[in-house]
Amino acid sequence: MRRKTTQDDTDDTLTLSYNLFDLPTAQHKAGLAGLLVMIESMKRRELEPLPEIVDLGPDGAAISLTRESLQSVYNEFFAPQKDKNGKIVPKAAFLEVMGMPPLWLALWRDIIKGVLRAGAPAQMNPFKYRYFPEKRPKEWDWEKMWQSLLKQETMGICGTHIPGNESANAEKVESTASAQQMLLLLFWPVVSLPYVTQELTIPKSRRIQDYLFSYYAYVIATPEVSCLDEFTREIFDLYPQSLYDDARGKAPRPTQSVISTEKEAALLFASQQYAGIDTFPTLDMVSSLNIIHLKYGQGSPDILEESIIAPDESLLKLYKRITSSYFNPLFKRQLIENLFMQQSWYHGMHDLFANHPKEFFIQCPESPKKIYGFFRDVKKKFFSIQEDNQMDMEGYMSVEENKEELLALRIRGLVRQYVQRKAESKSGVTFKEFKKDEKGKTIYPTTYREAVEKVCMDAFLALRGRREQDFVEYFTGTLCSVPQYLPEDDFLLVSQALINERDKVKALSMLAVSSCSYLPVNKENTKDNQGEKS
Numbered sequence: 191m192r193r194k195t196t197q198d199d200t201d202d203t204l205t206l207s208y209n210l211f212d213l214p215t216a217q218h219k220a221g222l223a224g225l226l227v228m229i230e231s232m233k234r235r236e237l238e239p240l241p242e243i244v245d246l247g248p249d250g251a252a253i254s255l256t257r258e259s260l261q262s263v264y265n266e267f268f269a270p271q272k273d274k275n276g277k278i279v280p281k282a283a284f285l286e287v288m289g290m291p292p293l294w295l296a297l298w299r300d301i302i303k304g305v306l307r308a309g310a311p312a313q314m315n316p317f318k319y320r321y322f323p324e325k326r327p328k329e330w331d332w333e334k335m336w337q338s339l340l341k342q343e344t345m346g347i348c349g350t351h352i353p354g355n356e357s358a359n360a361e362k363v364e365s366t367a368s369a370q371q372m373l374l375l376l377f378w379p380v381v382s383l384p385y386v387t388q389e390l391t392i393p394k395s396r397r398i399q400d401y402l403f404s405y406y407a408y409v410i411a412t413p414e415v416s417c418l419d420e421f422t423r424e425i426f427d428l429y430p431q432s433l434y435d436d437a438r439g440k441a442p443r444p445t446q447s448v449i450s451t452e453k454e455a456a457l458l459f460a461s462q463q464y465a466g467i468d469t470f471p472t473l474d475m476v477s478s479l480n481i482i483h484l485k486y487g488q489g490s491p492d493i494l495e496e497s498i499i500a501p502d503e504s505l506l507k508l509y510k511r512i513t514s515s516y517f518n519p520l521f522k523r524q525l526i527e528n529l530f531m532q533q534s535w536y537h538g539m540h541d542l543f544a545n546h547p548k549e550f551f552i553q554c555p556e557s558p559k560k561i562y563g564f565f566r567d568v569k570k571k572f573f574s575i576q577e578d579n580q581m582d583m584e585g586y587m588s589v590e591e592n593k594e595e596l597l598a599l600r601i602r603g604l605v606r607q608y609v610q611r612k613a614e615s616k617s618g619v620t621f622k623e624f625k626k627d628e629k630g631k632t633i634y635p636t637t638y639r640e641a642v643e644k645v646c647m648d649a650f651l652a653l654r655g656r657r658e659q660d661f662v663e664y665f666t667g668t669l670c671s672v673p674q675y676l677p678e679d680d681f682l683l684v685s686q687a688l689i690n691e692r693d694k695v696k697a698l699s700m701l702a703v704s705s706c707s708y709l710p711v712n713k714e715n716t717k718d719n720q721g722e723k724s
Contacts, residue, residue, distance in 0.1 A: 202257065204339055206370050209250040213371070216414035216480035216498070217352050221374030223415045224381045225263070226251060226422045231284040232266055248417045257336050264332035267376060270321040278317050279303050284380065289430030293437055293444040297384045301408050305484055305491050306353065306379070313350055338369035349490030351375040353410070353482050378412055381425060385409040385447045385455045387483065388519055390546075398549045402560040403519050405443065407485040407494060411455040414498075416477040424471060432462035450523035452483035453530055456499035457509045470506050505529065515570060517562040520546070534594060535571065536697045543654055543700055551700075552650050553707040554643050565708040568701050572602050597687055598698050600680050604669055605702035609645050611672040616641035634709045646707035653700050661696050662688055669699070 213219045229241055241259045245252040269281040279299045286295065307313035319326040338345055347365040348357045352375065357365055367375070389406035415421050436445045449455055456479035460472045478500040484491040501509075508529055516522045520542055528537045542551075549556045553565050579595050614620050617637040625633045634642075649669070656664050665688065676684065687695050 202340065204255045205244060205252055206255060206339075206373070207245075207250070207252045208370075208374070210415065210418060211249065213374070215352065216412045216478070217378040218371055218374050219415045220378040220381050220412045221376065222251060223413070223418060223422050223425075224377030224379070225253070225374060226418070227288065227380055227425060228263060228266060228284050228377060229253075230422065230426070231287040232262070234287055235283075237262065237266065246419050246422075248419055251418060255339070260336055260339075261330070261332045264316075264330075264335070264376075265320065267380075268316040268320055268331075270317040272321075273299075277303075278314065278321055280317060288426055289433070291433055291435040291444065293435045293442070294384070294433050294447065297386070297443060297447055298379070301384045301410065302379060305408055305486055307350060308486050308491075335369065335373060339373070341369075343369050345369055345372045347372070347375070353484055353491045354493040354496060379410075381415075381421075382410050382412040383455070383459050385411065385449050385452075385458065386443050387449055387452055390519075397556075398547050399556050399559050401550075401558045405448070407483060409449065409452045409455040410482045410484070411459040412480040412482070413459065413472075413476040414478045414480060415475065417475045421475040424475065427464070428462045428471070431464050450519050451526055452481055452495055453497065453499060454509075454526055455479070456481050456497075457501055457506060457526075460501040461506045461510060470503060473501070473503060473506075499530075515574065516567040518564045518567045519561070520550070521564050521567040521571075534694075536598075536694070536701060539697045539701060540693070543650075548647065548650060548654075551704045551707075552643065552647050553709065554647065563708060565704045569705040569708050572598065572702070572705050575599060593683070596680070597683055597694075600676065600684055601695060601698045602702040602705065604674055604676075604684070605649075605699060606706050607674055608669045608672050609642060609649070609703070609706040612645045613638055613641040616644065631710065639709055642707060642709060646703050650700060650703045650707075653696060653703065656696075658692065661692060665695065665699065 208222050210219055210222070213222065225241075226243065226246070229243060232240055239256065239259045239262050241256075241263060242254040243251060244254050266284060269283060270278050271281040273279045280302050282295060282299060285298060290298070303314065316331055319330075337343075344366045345368075346357050347355050347367055349355055351372070355365060385408070387406045387409060388403040391402055391404040393400040393402070413421070434444060434446055437443060446458070449458065459479055460476065461470055462472050463470060478498050481495075481497045481499055483494040483496070485494065486492065509526065512522060512525050512529070516525060524538050524542060525535055528535055531537070550558065550561075551564050553563060557563065575595050575598055579592060579599060610621060617635070617640070619635050619638050624635070624638075627633055652664055652668070653661065684695075
């Protein structure tokens with residue numbers, strides 16, 4: 191830090207030099223980027239006086255401050271306004287300049303007021319004092335910072351500066367940083383994006399068909415900036431082209447911000463794209479994302495989970511494919527978790543089946559009305575595997591390389607044959623007799639629908655309650671009790687899996703039963719109202 195002094199320190203000029211490699215946390219690095227973005231946003235609105243950016247490169251920056259320019263930046267960050275309820279909230283005009291849409295901006299304000307600065311009433315005082323200047327203390331916050339910068343003092347770090355940080359540890363060792371670094375910890379929220387997680391809500395009626403997912407907690411994705419000059423320049427173009435106000439109905443949150451698991455926030459942040467371009471420019475500017483899952487806590491935010499995630503292009507492409515195709519929160523969450531763990535798509539499904547009502551997975555009148563059907567997504571997943579497998583076979587990929595996908599398809603075929611034959615027998619209607627509507631889609635008679643529901647529900651419960659040899663006996667003695675045609679290679683594939691990978695076969699069988707339970711609804715169907723038209 192260089193200081194140009196005068197007889198009166200009010201005219202002093204401080205030059206603060208920062209190097210990204212010297213900054214200890216993602217919040218510090220994002221804070222430096224946030225300060226630079228703040229200065230640029232104020233410049234675009236012709237606000238003065240402004241700190242001067244003396245030097246800016248990929249690895250660091252030098253910023254020249256005066257007492258007045260520091261005051262200007264503080265006043266801009268803590269600028270207040272009243273919401274529709276008359277409460278003081280951050281104005282955050284700098285985010286509007288960056289192109290953040292109104293619903294996203296409202297979510298950002300809610301996290302600042304409702305979580306990061308909600309633990310104690312005094313944490314919102316910087317905003318309140320600027321709205322009611324007559325109540326301000328003798329010394330402003332920026333004046334304290336200015337004096338600390340001049341004297342090169344150390345300052346204490348608390349949960350307001352870095353969520354989850356304690357002012358002292360169990361050994362009573364205080365958490366401190368230099369004033370020069372503490373200045374940065376004010377601005378990291380400027381370039382951090384807010385998200386909302388969901389949890390399953392049981393309604394007062396306690397009817398399964400009334401279950402729904404509701405907002406649970408907040409997630410903050412903070413970038414660990416690796417290319418400072420490019421990031422602070424590109425963010426003004428990325429936000430307008432990648433963030434959308436697309437809330438459904440009266441929902442107060444943008445649909446884009448509602449995530450299935452906190453780790454998804456890292457993928458969403460990193461997958462910001464320019465319109466019409468398939469590359470991910472954020473990957474070149476950010477080395478990782480600091481993800482904090484948190485909600486309101488007394489004194490400081492209640493941290494539910496914190497992680498550091500470094501996405502790559504292949505991970506983002508797989509994620510984009512998931513989010514564009516699947517919409518059931520349970521199914522989507524498990525797919526994303528498996529993506530991070532590098533597990534097969536069906537991994538962990540046993541826990542879902544064991545911990546949720548059967549109506550979540552088998553289409554029936556009691557299935558949740560306000561939740562996109564799990565069975566619909568599973569059916570789409572099997573179709574996707576089939577399409578990918580056909581493409582791979584056209585490319586002469588060997589059976590061994592396609593073994594897992596082929597096993598899933600063969601098990602789904604066995605289950606589908608079983609469900610169809612049993613439903614035809616129970617309903618007295620054969621598949622060949624089904625009519626089609628004006629769009630060429632099959633019209634499933636009510637008796638056949640009821641039979642499919644009964645067959646699938648019985649099979650699902652039977653599979654869920656069986657293990658080891660009991661499962662094998664049910665699979666071979668019941669699911670294979672109807673005529674099945676399997677080529678020799680497929681027969682060997684399924685047989686070997688039953689011997690060596692029973693849990694895998696069981697998970698795929700239950701998923702196949704779930705997918706077979708879904709029958710699209712046509713206008714001609716007068717009884718079944720659940721689901722949407724496919």
